[in-house]
Each structure stands twice: as C-alpha cells, then as structure tokens.
Amino acid sequence: MITFQPLGTKLMYKTLLPLLERWFDEAELQGFSLPYSYHSDSQSDAETFTKKAKSVFEVFMSRMGSCYPFHQAAYAGQMLKPPHPAAWLAYAIATSVNTNNHALDGGPETSEMEKEVIRSLSRMVGYEPGTTLGHLTSGGTVANLEALWVARCLHPNKPVLFSAQAHYTHSRMCSVLGISSRAIPFAFGSEEEVDRFRASIAGAGTLVVTLGTTGTGQTEPLDVILPLCMEAGVRVHVDAAYGGFFTLLKNSGFLRSAPFEALGGADSIVIDPHKHGLQPYGCGCVLFKDATVGRFYKHDSPYTYFSSDELHLGEITLECSRAGAAAAALWFTIQLLGLEPDSAFAAMLRQCLEAARRFASVIGDDPRFELLMQPETDIVCYFPKAGTADDISRLSREIFRDTMQQGDKSLYLSLYKVDGKEFSRLFPHVESGNPTEPVTLLRSVFMKPDHLVFIHEMHNRLRASLQRITAQ
Amino acid sequence: MITFQPLGTKLMYKTLLPLLERWFDEAELQGFSLPYSYHSDSQSDAETFTKKAKSVFEVFMSRMGSCYPFHQAAYAGQMLKPPHPAAWLAYAIATSVNTNNHALDGGPETSEMEKEVIRSLSRMVGYEPGTTLGHLTSGGTVANLEALWVARCLHPNKPVLFSAQAHYTHSRMCSVLGISSRAIPFAFGSEEEVDRFRASIAGAGTLVVTLGTTGTGQTEPLDVILPLCMEAGVRVHVDAAYGGFFTLLKNSGFLRSAPFEALGGADSIVIDPHKHGLQPYGCGCVLFKDATVGRFYKHDSPYTYFSSDELHLGEITLECSRAGAAAAALWFTIQLLGLEPDSAFAAMLRQCLEAARRFASVIGDDPRFELLMQPETDIVCYFPKAGTADDISRLSREIFRDTMQQGDKSLYLSLYKVDGKEFSRLFPHVESGNPTEPVTLLRSVFMKPDHLVFIHEMHNRLRASLQRITAQ
Structure with a gap:
C-alpha cells in the first residue's frame, strides 16, 4: 500500500499561523470587541471560559475528524477539495x-x-x-x-x-x-x-x-x-x-x-x-x-x-x-x-486534467472496465464491464459501497445515472433489460492535484474491489 | 479622552490559536492537500513561496487595517460587528x-x-x-x-x-x-x-x-x-x-x-x-x-x-x-x-439593548438633541434640534461627516431618511420647508456590548461636533 502523505503541510500552516497571530496582536490595538467578556473580566471567569472552550472544542474536533477524507486523493467522489491555505488564511x-x-x-x-x-x-x-x-x-x-x-x-x-x-x-x-x-x-x-x-x-x-x-x-x-x-x-x-x-x-x-x-x-x-x-x-x-x-x-x-x-x-x-x-x-x-496561463494556479489545474487523462487511459486499457466517454475536463465516468445494463448498475453500486469500507485502503467514488436509451446507443453490445431505466455508473472527480500520483493505487483498489465482489 | 481598550482580547485569541495549531497537526495525519506544493517540494521552492506569502500578506494586512474601526464602540454606524472569537475559530x-x-x-x-x-x-x-x-x-x-x-x-x-x-x-x-x-x-x-x-x-x-x-x-x-x-x-x-x-x-x-x-x-x-x-x-x-x-x-x-x-x-x-x-x-x-434566556448569549444581547436605552435617555435629556422615537431594540434615531426640517437635515449631515474626521476622537454614525410628512406629523413645531422632501436624521446601531461603557463619551463627541459646526 502506498502511504500517501502530502508534503509540506506543516511547513505551510506553520508559516501562516504566526501571521495570524501577528494579525491578532495588531488587531488588539484596533480594539476588537469580545462580547463574552463584558459581564466580568475576572481571572476566574476567563479560566471558566477557557475550560469550557477547550471541552467544546474536543467534541467539535472529534466530530470534524469523522468527515470523509475529502482532502485525500482517495476521495474522488463529489466536487470537494480544501481551499488553498493562502485563501484559508485571508478568509480567517x-x-x-x-x-x-x-x-x-x-x-x-x-x-x-x-x-x-x-x-x-x-x-x-x-x-x-x-x-x-x-x-x-x-x-x-x-x-x-x-x-x-x-x-x-x-x-x-x-x-x-x-x-x-x-x-x-x-x-x-x-x-x-x-x-x-x-x-x-x-x-x-x-x-x-x-x-x-x-x-x-x-x-x-x-x-x-x-x-x-x-x-x-x-x-x-x-x-x-x-x-x-x-x-x-x-x-x-x-x-x-x-x-x-x-x-x-x-x-x-x-x-x-x-x-x-x-x-x-x-x-x-x-x-x-x-x-x-x-x-x-x-x-x-x-x-x-x-x-x-x-x-x-x-x-x-x-x-x-x-x-x-x-x-x-x-x-x-x-x-x-x-x-x-x-x-x-x-x-x-x-x-x-497568479491568474495567468503560466501561473501556479494554472499549473494546479493542469495537474487535475492530467490526473483525469491518466486515469481514463488506465481504465481504458483494463479489460474489466469501460469508459462512458473520454473525459473533457477532470471528471471520469466509467463502469465495470458486464453483459447486461442491470449487471453494470448492480456492480457499480457494489463497488461504490465496497471501496469505501476498506479502512486505510478505502476509495470514495460517486455514482452517476445515465439515461437507458442513451446508454444503449453508446454501448449497443450491452443487453438492456429495461431501456427506460437509467443505468448506474461510477464517477470520479479529479479536482485535487494529489490524484496525479495516486492513479495506479486508485486503479489497484478498484480492481481489488471488483475481484472481491465477483468472487462472492 | 477615554482610551477604550477591550479587555481580554489577547487572552482569548491566545487560547484559540494553539487549538487551531493542534487542529492542523492532527489534520496533517488526515492528509491535507496543498495544491501549490505539487510542482516541486524542494526547500528553495518553499522558501520562495514563504517569501512571497509574507510580502502579499504585508499588503493585505495594511489594506485590512485601513477599515473603519468596526470593532470599536466608536463605530455605531451600520449593523456591523465582529463574530464571537469562538465562532471565528470554528469557522476557520x-x-x-x-x-x-x-x-x-x-x-x-x-x-x-x-x-x-x-x-x-x-x-x-x-x-x-x-x-x-x-x-x-x-x-x-x-x-x-x-x-x-x-x-x-x-x-x-x-x-x-x-x-x-x-x-x-x-x-x-x-x-x-x-x-x-x-x-x-x-x-x-x-x-x-x-x-x-x-x-x-x-x-x-x-x-x-x-x-x-x-x-x-x-x-x-x-x-x-x-x-x-x-x-x-x-x-x-x-x-x-x-x-x-x-x-x-x-x-x-x-x-x-x-x-x-x-x-x-x-x-x-x-x-x-x-x-x-x-x-x-x-x-x-x-x-x-x-x-x-x-x-x-x-x-x-x-x-x-x-x-x-x-x-x-x-x-x-x-x-x-x-x-x-x-x-x-x-x-x-x-x-x-448557550441559547437560553439566562445564557451568556442573552446577556450579550441585553447589554446591547441597555446601551441603546441609556443613549436614548442621555439624548432625550440634552436640550440640543431630540429622539425620533424611543428605541424598541438597539437602534436609536435622533437629530440636532433646529427650527426647520432643512436645518435638521443639514446639521445631521454635517455631524455625520465631522464626527468621523476627529482622529482618535472620531465617531462613526449613519444617516437615516424619514418621510417629510411623517416627520411633520411627529414634530409639528418644526417648520417643514418642502414636506415631500425626506428629512435626514442621525442613526446609531448599538449592536456591540462595548457601547454600554461608551455612552457618555459618545455623547461628548456628538456635543463637541455640534459645537464645532454651529460655531463656524
């Protein structure tokens, strides 16, 4: 298993936090108002508040920590990514x-x-x-x-x-x-x-x-x-x-x-x-x-x-x-x-597109999967091959559920429904049970540059899932 | 001059910043993605980024610092107040x-x-x-x-x-x-x-x-x-x-x-x-x-x-x-x-209402000013007394401009327009030049508990302004 640890995280936030601290030092001179403190400004009140703040924070942190891993490359479900730390700092x-x-x-x-x-x-x-x-x-x-x-x-x-x-x-x-x-x-x-x-x-x-x-x-x-x-x-x-x-x-x-x-x-x-x-x-x-x-x-x-x-x-x-x-x-x-074609901004977007292309190429080369279409941007829709549209829908749903239940080796995808007639037009060799029923496929959104180095691991996890499901 | 320094600011933010830092330490384990760093992760790139971040931050901070003093009691203009630091932390x-x-x-x-x-x-x-x-x-x-x-x-x-x-x-x-x-x-x-x-x-x-x-x-x-x-x-x-x-x-x-x-x-x-x-x-x-x-x-x-x-x-x-x-x-x-009648939240709101009441009482007692009406919540509308509606509008506008140009002793208010006929109905003794013209009054929003201890200083600054204007 690839242990996927983005580099530089601590460096980045450690650079930003002192800036934030400095802002508050300077802001104090401007007279920040702190509504809570106006009852009383005694040391004991401050201690009570601090204690409660820390205790509520524990609950808050444990709840926030139970989110799906939106930040990781393993999350390729919906369109979700963390903001750039610089955006985060300025927003804060x-x-x-x-x-x-x-x-x-x-x-x-x-x-x-x-x-x-x-x-x-x-x-x-x-x-x-x-x-x-x-x-x-x-x-x-x-x-x-x-x-x-x-x-x-x-x-x-x-x-x-x-x-x-x-x-x-x-x-x-x-x-x-x-x-x-x-x-x-x-x-x-x-x-x-x-x-x-x-x-x-x-x-x-x-x-x-x-x-x-x-x-x-x-x-x-x-x-x-x-x-x-x-x-x-x-x-x-x-x-x-x-x-x-x-x-x-x-x-x-x-x-x-x-x-x-x-x-x-x-x-x-x-x-x-x-x-x-x-x-x-x-x-x-x-x-x-x-x-x-x-x-x-x-x-x-x-x-x-x-x-x-x-x-x-x-x-x-x-x-x-x-x-x-x-x-x-x-x-x-x-x-x-920057916001120019040669900017770091543009480079980040290029990495997303490249990740989608590479994934599409890997999926296209795998005889067990098929692409809905070549991706035009950074979203890829694909499905496990099967003889009937119903089997494709069932397998897609099973992979979707199975991949996110693998602990450290989980993968978070989304499902996408295609009109049954449209699917039959594109894949005439697949037997369509009821063409008025939509066909359910897999969908991956590659909006994080981290995906770029994760493509093969992602493919491995997908294959392993298909194997588990069909072996049953 | 009262030097108005809200107490406990540093204490509050100093309590919160380590929590934030801890969040980032733990978040790293979850694999935060940092789009900027994927080109290269060399030390020199990190240094270049840090240098640029600091330089953009200087500009940002100086621009943010030029805001009106929304946090201070001296700002009683529009409905603006900083969020509670706890809300700020959770949001960040x-x-x-x-x-x-x-x-x-x-x-x-x-x-x-x-x-x-x-x-x-x-x-x-x-x-x-x-x-x-x-x-x-x-x-x-x-x-x-x-x-x-x-x-x-x-x-x-x-x-x-x-x-x-x-x-x-x-x-x-x-x-x-x-x-x-x-x-x-x-x-x-x-x-x-x-x-x-x-x-x-x-x-x-x-x-x-x-x-x-x-x-x-x-x-x-x-x-x-x-x-x-x-x-x-x-x-x-x-x-x-x-x-x-x-x-x-x-x-x-x-x-x-x-x-x-x-x-x-x-x-x-x-x-x-x-x-x-x-x-x-x-x-x-x-x-x-x-x-x-x-x-x-x-x-x-x-x-x-x-x-x-x-x-x-x-x-x-x-x-x-x-x-x-x-x-x-x-x-x-x-x-x-808390969100109950006896909570710190309710106490904060009570202080806002109390500030508005006290200010209304001070203005009501001052022969040079008059209240539009008794405040029902924490907004007070009032005006400098004058013989005609036109003079009231002119004086209000002049006080509005003059008060915010007094450096450390500035005051930030807003203006409020009342229908001319309605004003005549309420204040029949004031000569109305053109009753179809709205009358411009002063308006103060007491939505920060800090206002509570600032009422008399606020009144002093208002009186001083009226004096400056009428002495001209």
Missing part, C-alpha cells in the same frame, strides 16, 4: 473583522478587493474589464439566478433554453423566476442537426451553455453555438461554475480550446471560485458583458452610505449582506498564485 | 476542511450540526422542533426569497403585503418571483384603524411582519396582527433577520414581550445569525412552521449520495453548494454560550 483574518461587501461602507478595502478580482476574472474570460459588470455571490445558484433574472428583464416573454446536461438549478431557477424553460438537444454533427438546433432556438430569449457539466465535466460547444445564437438574436449565458477556471489552460493542449476561446462572446458567465478557484464556500461570481444591465439592479435604501459617489456593490447585487471575507480570500489567492 | 477550522452542506455526503458532521442548530433556533422562536422545516442560508435575502417563494407556491395568485418599514428586499424579491406585493399601514390604535387593516389584508396570501426593522429597530405588533391574519386566512411571515435573537430577552423587561411571544404562531421566520447571532457573514436562516412545505423543494439530481435515506439538506434548500463552516461556527457558538 477577514472573518475576524467581518466586513460586509453590501456597501463600500461595510468594508471599504474588501469591496475594493472585490472590484479588483472581478477585473481579473473578466480578463481571464476575455471580457473587457472596463465595460463588464460583475460581482461575487454566495454561490453558483444565486449567480445563475441573477443571470437568468437579467435574461428575464431583457426578454420577459421569451423562454430560456439549455441542454439536458445543464445543472438542475437552471430549470429550477427559471421556475422560481416564472420563466418558461426547456432542454433542447445540443447536437451539431450534421447539417441536419444544426438546422434542427436553429429551429429550436427560434424565438428564445437566452440559451444556457455549460462549460464543465457537473455530471461528466463536458464542455458544450460554445464556439459552434455562439454564432448560431447571434444569428438568431438569442442571448447566451455560460454556466462555467465548474469549468470556468480551465480557461487558463485553453492553449495548453489539455482541453478543447475553442469553447473557452469563445467565452468572451457570451452575454453573461457564472464561475464558482469555491469550486476550482481554491476558495472556501461560499464564493460564486456572475459577470455580464454589458455593464448597462446594472440598471435592473437599481434600488433605493433609506440609509445613506459614506461614499455614495463611487460604485456601491449593493446597487449591483440581488443579495444584500455579503461576506467581505470571500473577496479578501480570492484577492489574496490571485495575488499569490 | 471548518473552512480548512471545506465541507459542503448541500448533501450529507458533502459534510456529514457539519450537516448534522446544521440540523442541531435548526432545532435550537426552532425552540428559541417557539416552534416545535420535530415538525419544523428549516435550514441555514448564505444570508437574509436568500432566506426571505425562500419564504416568499413558498408563499407563492401556496398562494400563486394572491399578493404579499408588508408595512412601509419592511426591508426593501421584500418588494424586490416579490418582483424577482413575479408576485404582486404592496405596503399597507400597520396602525392599530383605534377600532377604525384595525378595521382598515382588516380590509386591506382581505384576499392577501401572506403578510410580512418585521421584528427589528433595519431602519429604526422597531418590532411590529405581531401579537395584534397574527389573530387578525388567522381570522382572514392570511399566512404570516416574520422577517426577524435583525431582531430574531432578541426573543431570548422576551421576559427580561428590556423589550415589548408580546410580539416575541407570538413568534411561534407565524408560518415562517427568517433570522440572520450573521447579525446578532455572533457569526461571520454569510449565515442566514429560514424556518417553516409546517414541515410539509418541504414538498415544494423536491428535485432530482443525477448523482447518488451515500446516505439517501436520511434527510438530505439539498432537498430542502434552493441554494446548492453551501458552506458547512457556517453551520459549524453557529453550532460551536451555541454549545459554548
């Missing part, structure tokens, strides 16, 4: 001040940092920072809600379209907003399919294109879709919540460049820094190519803010109070790691 | 793991903590925890959006009503949801007014009542409104985003008890732990009295989760990814400080 410091990026007054510097990171992200996607409107949100749902709300403001009576691969939040937020919406096929293999697409977008207001679907990590062909939509007068919103940061790798040969090169032509874009942006939850982001959509956000508040002549973030968000800490952490991360 | 630890409370799988323990704090908050407001549905949100806007969305699900074609004092988010979210909405007078002084109220709620779906308006901190008479709404078949949603935690003081004599005693009769309630709940942003909460509204949230996702037979928080939220850290921090705080 900023929460101690607790600025509110609703208004400049609630956190002048964290609001300024938010504007700076919005400019960086705008440049990254190919927008002109000077004419872009954007802000951070508490997450991807709110970011997509705002983009769809603006879609409704611009085209109140026209439907929103997306592919069947789009995240369920789109149909849900359309229903919250009372917008009619539907899924249409995104197929462009033949002239006939393109014509069918043209016909289906006629009269639509906005089309949602996903770069990095949450199911299989696919990048929908924005480059093909965009000119067709422009021709038809249909707006394009890109949900790049998961895949947005891969834009940094567009010319690296690690992914299909064209959809990312087309990104700057989209009308709005959602990216979640709390996914691949190395940030803690919740940090989403919405960007609008045309800053004049800011007019829809306008509202009046009875409180006056100090600095009303500058851009006031509360005027261009649907949310009110928002954590300044999210902006601080993202600002710090971008300053430290 | 939990972000290092970065669990996602979308699903039990994303953070089994932080999801469980979320369920536990929801039970505590339900009990606090007088709901039966076993039959209540609730969850944390990223903030008050999303919490209110969900409550209004459920209002629409139950009564798709009926309007939502609120008083003119309701937060602007209600009319805004109603417009996002496509619900018709309007403000109605909340006046119950005479039988005639009650009849007028009865007439105006006829046919409505849901009425929003605010406990702790963000403008003046008023608690609307929920106890009077609730029976009238029940009689008319109108649902009641309580926006207690700001004032919810004051429920702990309902029998303390510090506030009007009846509206808080009626809270358990409301159909839904929003409370923001990131306001008076000692939490960092973003932490809101929505509670529904009747758990069966959960049916509106149902959706299907193509990924399978490990523990689908238990309550899965993603099934009862509109948001998808949510910070498990918010639940962890609130859980830790409640465990440590």
Whole structure:
C-alpha cells in the first residue's frame, strides 16, 4: 500500500499561523470587541471560559475528524477539495473583522478587493474589464439566478433554453423566476442537426451553455453555438461554475480550446471560485458583458452610505449582506498564485486534467472496465464491464459501497445515472433489460492535484474491489 | 479622552490559536492537500513561496487595517460587528476542511450540526422542533426569497403585503418571483384603524411582519396582527433577520414581550445569525412552521449520495453548494454560550439593548438633541434640534461627516431618511420647508456590548461636533 502523505503541510500552516497571530496582536490595538467578556473580566471567569472552550472544542474536533477524507486523493467522489491555505488564511483574518461587501461602507478595502478580482476574472474570460459588470455571490445558484433574472428583464416573454446536461438549478431557477424553460438537444454533427438546433432556438430569449457539466465535466460547444445564437438574436449565458477556471489552460493542449476561446462572446458567465478557484464556500461570481444591465439592479435604501459617489456593490447585487471575507480570500489567492496561463494556479489545474487523462487511459486499457466517454475536463465516468445494463448498475453500486469500507485502503467514488436509451446507443453490445431505466455508473472527480500520483493505487483498489465482489 | 481598550482580547485569541495549531497537526495525519506544493517540494521552492506569502500578506494586512474601526464602540454606524472569537475559530477550522452542506455526503458532521442548530433556533422562536422545516442560508435575502417563494407556491395568485418599514428586499424579491406585493399601514390604535387593516389584508396570501426593522429597530405588533391574519386566512411571515435573537430577552423587561411571544404562531421566520447571532457573514436562516412545505423543494439530481435515506439538506434548500463552516461556527457558538434566556448569549444581547436605552435617555435629556422615537431594540434615531426640517437635515449631515474626521476622537454614525410628512406629523413645531422632501436624521446601531461603557463619551463627541459646526 502506498502511504500517501502530502508534503509540506506543516511547513505551510506553520508559516501562516504566526501571521495570524501577528494579525491578532495588531488587531488588539484596533480594539476588537469580545462580547463574552463584558459581564466580568475576572481571572476566574476567563479560566471558566477557557475550560469550557477547550471541552467544546474536543467534541467539535472529534466530530470534524469523522468527515470523509475529502482532502485525500482517495476521495474522488463529489466536487470537494480544501481551499488553498493562502485563501484559508485571508478568509480567517477577514472573518475576524467581518466586513460586509453590501456597501463600500461595510468594508471599504474588501469591496475594493472585490472590484479588483472581478477585473481579473473578466480578463481571464476575455471580457473587457472596463465595460463588464460583475460581482461575487454566495454561490453558483444565486449567480445563475441573477443571470437568468437579467435574461428575464431583457426578454420577459421569451423562454430560456439549455441542454439536458445543464445543472438542475437552471430549470429550477427559471421556475422560481416564472420563466418558461426547456432542454433542447445540443447536437451539431450534421447539417441536419444544426438546422434542427436553429429551429429550436427560434424565438428564445437566452440559451444556457455549460462549460464543465457537473455530471461528466463536458464542455458544450460554445464556439459552434455562439454564432448560431447571434444569428438568431438569442442571448447566451455560460454556466462555467465548474469549468470556468480551465480557461487558463485553453492553449495548453489539455482541453478543447475553442469553447473557452469563445467565452468572451457570451452575454453573461457564472464561475464558482469555491469550486476550482481554491476558495472556501461560499464564493460564486456572475459577470455580464454589458455593464448597462446594472440598471435592473437599481434600488433605493433609506440609509445613506459614506461614499455614495463611487460604485456601491449593493446597487449591483440581488443579495444584500455579503461576506467581505470571500473577496479578501480570492484577492489574496490571485495575488499569490497568479491568474495567468503560466501561473501556479494554472499549473494546479493542469495537474487535475492530467490526473483525469491518466486515469481514463488506465481504465481504458483494463479489460474489466469501460469508459462512458473520454473525459473533457477532470471528471471520469466509467463502469465495470458486464453483459447486461442491470449487471453494470448492480456492480457499480457494489463497488461504490465496497471501496469505501476498506479502512486505510478505502476509495470514495460517486455514482452517476445515465439515461437507458442513451446508454444503449453508446454501448449497443450491452443487453438492456429495461431501456427506460437509467443505468448506474461510477464517477470520479479529479479536482485535487494529489490524484496525479495516486492513479495506479486508485486503479489497484478498484480492481481489488471488483475481484472481491465477483468472487462472492 | 477615554482610551477604550477591550479587555481580554489577547487572552482569548491566545487560547484559540494553539487549538487551531493542534487542529492542523492532527489534520496533517488526515492528509491535507496543498495544491501549490505539487510542482516541486524542494526547500528553495518553499522558501520562495514563504517569501512571497509574507510580502502579499504585508499588503493585505495594511489594506485590512485601513477599515473603519468596526470593532470599536466608536463605530455605531451600520449593523456591523465582529463574530464571537469562538465562532471565528470554528469557522476557520471548518473552512480548512471545506465541507459542503448541500448533501450529507458533502459534510456529514457539519450537516448534522446544521440540523442541531435548526432545532435550537426552532425552540428559541417557539416552534416545535420535530415538525419544523428549516435550514441555514448564505444570508437574509436568500432566506426571505425562500419564504416568499413558498408563499407563492401556496398562494400563486394572491399578493404579499408588508408595512412601509419592511426591508426593501421584500418588494424586490416579490418582483424577482413575479408576485404582486404592496405596503399597507400597520396602525392599530383605534377600532377604525384595525378595521382598515382588516380590509386591506382581505384576499392577501401572506403578510410580512418585521421584528427589528433595519431602519429604526422597531418590532411590529405581531401579537395584534397574527389573530387578525388567522381570522382572514392570511399566512404570516416574520422577517426577524435583525431582531430574531432578541426573543431570548422576551421576559427580561428590556423589550415589548408580546410580539416575541407570538413568534411561534407565524408560518415562517427568517433570522440572520450573521447579525446578532455572533457569526461571520454569510449565515442566514429560514424556518417553516409546517414541515410539509418541504414538498415544494423536491428535485432530482443525477448523482447518488451515500446516505439517501436520511434527510438530505439539498432537498430542502434552493441554494446548492453551501458552506458547512457556517453551520459549524453557529453550532460551536451555541454549545459554548448557550441559547437560553439566562445564557451568556442573552446577556450579550441585553447589554446591547441597555446601551441603546441609556443613549436614548442621555439624548432625550440634552436640550440640543431630540429622539425620533424611543428605541424598541438597539437602534436609536435622533437629530440636532433646529427650527426647520432643512436645518435638521443639514446639521445631521454635517455631524455625520465631522464626527468621523476627529482622529482618535472620531465617531462613526449613519444617516437615516424619514418621510417629510411623517416627520411633520411627529414634530409639528418644526417648520417643514418642502414636506415631500425626506428629512435626514442621525442613526446609531448599538449592536456591540462595548457601547454600554461608551455612552457618555459618545455623547461628548456628538456635543463637541455640534459645537464645532454651529460655531463656524
């Protein structure tokens, strides 16, 4: 067994903790308020508090310690990874001040940092920072809600379209907003399919294109879709919540460049820094190519803010109070790691893609497993070979359960359901019992660079599991 | 000048930092991943990183240090206060793991903590925890959006009503949801007014009542409104985003008890732990009295989760990814400080109310100032006396600017606009130039217990400012 110990952990946090300590030393001079201490400031009260804090902390720590090992390479289940320690540090410091990026007054510097990171992200996607409107949100749902709300403001009576691969939040937020919406096929293999697409977008207001679907990590062909939509007068919103940061790798040969090169032509874009942006939850982001959509956000508040002549973030968000800490952490991360194609940030993403590729290649070479498709980003869907779709589903579920019950040699995966008919189309040699039933496959998300050196061990654990199951 | 140094700061953080350090020592055994270090793990790379981290940190710290002094008693402007250090610690630890409370799988323990704090908050407001549905949100806007969305699900074609004092988010979210909405007078002084109220709620779906308006901190008479709404078949949603935690003081004599005693009769309630709940942003909460509204949230996702037979928080939220850290921090705080009428938590709130009362009494006794009204919670609105409304507005604005430019003796307030006609009604002796123009007053939010010992110094600084301005 490979004992997998990421290197440098202690070094990193030991570097950061004294900085944190120094912050508190300096913060004391600014007069931190400590609500608990105002009853009494006697030494005995402080001792009682310290004792209780330590005892609650014991329980807390033991509970937190019972999490699935999200940090380890052995966890390749859902989209979960710890933030970069630098993001963590900045977040921790900023929460101690607790600025509110609703208004400049609630956190002048964290609001300024938010504007700076919005400019960086705008440049990254190919927008002109000077004419872009954007802000951070508490997450991807709110970011997509705002983009769809603006879609409704611009085209109140026209439907929103997306592919069947789009995240369920789109149909849900359309229903919250009372917008009619539907899924249409995104197929462009033949002239006939393109014509069918043209016909289906006629009269639509906005089309949602996903770069990095949450199911299989696919990048929908924005480059093909965009000119067709422009021709038809249909707006394009890109949900790049998961895949947005891969834009940094567009010319690296690690992914299909064209959809990312087309990104700057989209009308709005959602990216979640709390996914691949190395940030803690919740940090989403919405960007609008045309800053004049800011007019829809306008509202009046009875409180006056100090600095009303500058851009006031509360005027261009649907949310009110928002954590300044999210902006601080993202600002710090971008300053430290860079946000260019040759940055440490980009290198981290490249390692994720490389891990997925290598794993797909190992699985593709193993006669006992089969890939659903070649991965387009860092998510791989695959299954144990079997004669019938039912057997594939059963084996997948068994491997899923068995792999995470192996102590030190556990593996944490997720399951993915594919439409039965679609599966039959892709794998006609597999006997489908009931084609209306979805087929359950295995899914692995390679969003941690640690996976890169873990591929073969992961494959070993998978094989061992299959062996255990079929030997029964 | 009083040098205002909160006591015990260093003691508190010095207690907490070693706990944090210990967490990282133990976390290393769990295999934290550090994306930056995977290129190379050489000592020189580590040194380069450390050097850069320190240099970016210098800039960061100097920028954060230039914030308004939100922590000090001298800041009594907007609703801003630092979280309790215990909340800070738990938040910092939990972000290092970065669990996602979308699903039990994303953070089994932080999801469980979320369920536990929801039970505590339900009990606090007088709901039966076993039959209540609730969850944390990223903030008050999303919490209110969900409550209004459920209002629409139950009564798709009926309007939502609120008083003119309701937060602007209600009319805004109603417009996002496509619900018709309007403000109605909340006046119950005479039988005639009650009849007028009865007439105006006829046919409505849901009425929003605010406990702790963000403008003046008023608690609307929920106890009077609730029976009238029940009689008319109108649902009641309580926006207690700001004032919810004051429920702990309902029998303390510090506030009007009846509206808080009626809270358990409301159909839904929003409370923001990131306001008076000692939490960092973003932490809101929505509670529904009747758990069966959960049916509106149902959706299907193509990924399978490990523990689908238990309550899965993603099934009862509109948001998808949510910070498990918010639940962890609130859980830790409640465990440590308690959430009962005799808890340290309640004592902290009592000190805020007491500070506001004392300040109101000092201002009421000063012939140069006048109160807009007696404070109902911890927000005080007041103004420098003058013969005309225009002079009052001008002097308020001048004091607002002047007080924050006095270096060590600065004071940070906010401005509040009152409808001109309403002001004339309350202060008929003041000459109103143009009654359609709002009158600008001063507003102070006493949400930090530190204010309690700062009242007289605050009054001194206000008087000095008025003197400077009128001497010119």
